Amino acid sequence: MNKIANMVDTNSAAADAALAVWLEMWNTDSEIARRICSEDFRIHFLISDADGSNPFDDVQGAESFARILDRWREGHPGVVFTEVARAVDGAHGRMLWNMQAGKVVAGGIDVFDFTEDGLIREVWSVNGTRAHLT
Numbered sequence: 001m002n003k004i005a006n007m008v009d010t011n012s013a014a015a016d017a018a019l020a021v022w023l024e025m026w027n028t029d030s031e032i033a034r035r036i037c038s039e040d041f042r043i044h045f046l047i048s049d050a051d052g053s054n055p056f057d058d059v060q061g062a063e064s065f066a067r068i069l070d071r072w073r074e075g076h077p078g079v080v081f082t083e084v085a086r087a088v089d090g091a092h093g094r095m096l097w098n099m100q101a102g103k104v105v106a107g108g109i110d111v112f113d114f115t116e117d118g119l120i121r122e123v124w125s126v127n128g129t130r131a132h133l134t
Contacts, residue, residue, distance in 0.1 A: 010091040014118025019093055022110070022120075023081040030066040030073070037062035038119040046126050049075075078102065084132040088114075098131045107132040 018036035025032035039061050048054050055072070059065045084096035084107070093112040098105060108127030115121050
C-alpha cells in the first residue's frame with residue numbers, strides 16, 4: 001500500500017476548538033483570528049464584494065486577516081453567522097453555516113486545512129442563496 005507523503009498529523013482537538021470559535025470571530029471579535037489562524041493563513045472566497053473587489057485575496061497571515069475582518073464587519077453591520085454543523089477529519093475540516101443580514105438569509109460552507117498544532121492554515125468559503133435546513 002502506498003503511503004501519502006504530504007499528510008499532516010493534526011491535533012484534532014485544537015482544530016475543533018478553532019472551528020468552535022470561527023463564527024464568533026466573524027460575528028464579534030477579530031482578535032480570535034490571532035489565536036486560531038497560522039502565520040501563513042490564507043482565505044479564498046468565490047464571491048466578490050458589491051463593488052467587485054476581493055479584499056480577502058490580499059490576506060497573508062492571521063494579522064492581516066484580523067485587520068480585513070474588522071473592515072468587513074464595519075461594511076456589513078448586523079450580519080450574523082450561525083453554525084449548522086462542523087467536522088474535523090485529520091488535517092481537514094468543514095463547517096456548514098447560515099448567515100442573516102436583515103431579512104436576507106443564506107447558507108454557506110467553509111473547508112479548512114489545519115497545521116499540525118490545529119491552527120487554521122487555509123480556508124475556502126462559498127455561500128449560496130438560501131439557508132441550510134436545520
